[in-house]
Amino acid sequence: MVELLLLFFGALAIAIAVTPASKWIAPRVGVVARPRSRDIHTRPVPKLGGLAILLGVLAAALVLGRQMGFQQLASMVIAATVMSFMGLLDDRFGLNPYIKMLIQISAAVLVYVFDVRVQLFSNTFLDMLLTVVWIVGITNAMNFLDNMDGLLAGVSAVISSFCLVLAIMNGQYLVGLLAAAVLGACIGFLVWNFNPATVFMGDSGSMFLGFLLACIAIKLRFVGRDPSVSWMVPVILMGLPIFDTTLVTLSRLRRGRNPLTSPGKDHTSHRIANHGFNRREAVMILYLVCGALGITALIASVADVWASIIIAVALLGLGAFMLWFMEFGPWKLTTIDWESPAAARSNLSLAQASTEETSASQ
Numbered sequence: 001m002v003e004l005l006l007l008f009f010g011a012l013a014i015a016i017a018v019t020p021a022s023k024w025i026a027p028r029v030g031v032v033a034r035p036r037s038r039d040i041h042t043r044p045v046p047k048l049g050g051l052a053i054l055l056g057v058l059a060a061a062l063v064l065g066r067q068m069g070f071q072q073l074a075s076m077v078i079a080a081t082v083m084s085f086m087g088l089l090d091d092r093f094g095l096n097p098y099i100k101m102l103i104q105i106s107a108a109v110l111v112y113v114f115d116v117r118v119q120l121f122s123n124t125f126l127d128m129l130l131t132v133v134w135i136v137g138i139t140n141a142m143n144f145l146d147n148m149d150g151l152l153a154g155v156s157a158v159i160s161s162f163c164l165v166l167a168i169m170n171g172q173y174l175v176g177l178l179a180a181a182v183l184g185a186c187i188g189f190l191v192w193n194f195n196p197a198t199v200f201m202g203d204s205g206s207m208f209l210g211f212l213l214a215c216i217a218i219k220l221r222f223v224g225r226d227p228s229v230s231w232m233v234p235v236i237l238m239g240l241p242i243f244d245t246t247l248v249t250l251s252r253l254r255r256g257r258n259p260l261t262s263p264g265k266d267h268t269s270h271r272i273a274n275h276g277f278n279r280r281e282a283v284m285i286l287y288l289v290c291g292a293l294g295i296t297a298l299i300a301s302v303a304d305v306w307a308s309i310i311i312a313v314a315l316l317g318l319g320a321f322m323l324w325f326m327e328f329g330p331w332k333l334t335t336i337d338w339e340s341p342a343a344a345r346s347n348l349s350l351a352q353a354s355t356e357e358t359s360a361s362q
Contacts (some may be wrong), residue, residue: 008184011056015188018052050205052184060181075114079107080212087203097260108135135214141241143211148269149195157186162294195280227309236297244268
């Protein structure tokens with residue numbers, strides 16, 4: 001327990017301390033979020049906060065490396081760090097979505113090779129395929145969810161806190177330590193990122209968190225539980241990002257848009273904010289939803305087979321209803337602010353020009 005607290009507070013302190021430095025560095029390297037039609041902020045905001053989260057977790061990984069299976073931990077941390085730097089390059093220069101997808105798949109295969117894998121089938125190929133789909137899917141779902149001040153950092157903190165509880169409940173102390181480090185880093189960053197945010201984590205943070213939390217969820221083991229039902233526990237934990245990505249994908253496909261290249265104000269948080277809630281309230285509502293899903297996951301982890309099936313059916317039914325409610329029902333969108341490819345290129349050019357001006361003034 002002492003080590004757990006040390007890792008949590010260590011990651012927390014590092015994230016709190018490093019985030020101001022990342023705010024100073026961001027405009028000098030051109031990693032700044034300038035307001036676009038689809039954005040809710042009205043002024044340029046540094047988006048290098050993911051660096052603070054990365055350093056907070058890496059420091060914990062150096063401590064864990066002496067105890068946890070080194071190869072597994074190293075594969076997760078290295079692959080997640082690759083995701084972070086890929087996100088940084090995307091924030092700075094803009095990467096082709098399909099190149100990013102290829103890098104994500106390669107990183108997922110890397111951790112699979114080092115035994116960070118789904119073990120649901122007796123078929124190696126199916127297990128590998130499901131592992132890759134899960135990691136890549138959750139990584140992108142978490143990236144999609146980074147659309148409002150404090151939303152992704154807070155949701156990641158909630159998810160990692162329940163991963164920590166589940167790990168301790170099932171005697172996975174070392175997995176719990178890694179979850180505690182992620183929790184501390186997210187809360188530390190949230191000090192600066194909660195509405196009104198003074199810094200964004202950017203893709204460097206969202207990709208890192210999404211990939212690492214997907215891996216932590218895979219490493220959770222449930223003693224004495226049938227794998228045919230225990231697999232749903234990580235899915236329930238990740239229910240919010242899965243729902244949001246499903247909603248956004250469905251909405252964009254219905255409108256003839258590519259879900260990967262057509263960002264807009266069509267996320268769950270935007271729809272809540274459009275119906276009588278301010279942005280901070282919308283974020284807090286989604287924290288509560290994520291917490292409710294976490295509690296449900298805890299219940300499912302100890303429930304018998306039939307109770308687990310009832311929980312799964314109830315959640316699927318509720319999810320389907322909310323999809324209808326937000327896409328076709330009372331909360332359907334009437335207008336969507338899309339960012340055209342030309343606008344995206346213009347925004348990137350402005351960021352590059354800003355970097356040149358900052359460098360010239362030094």
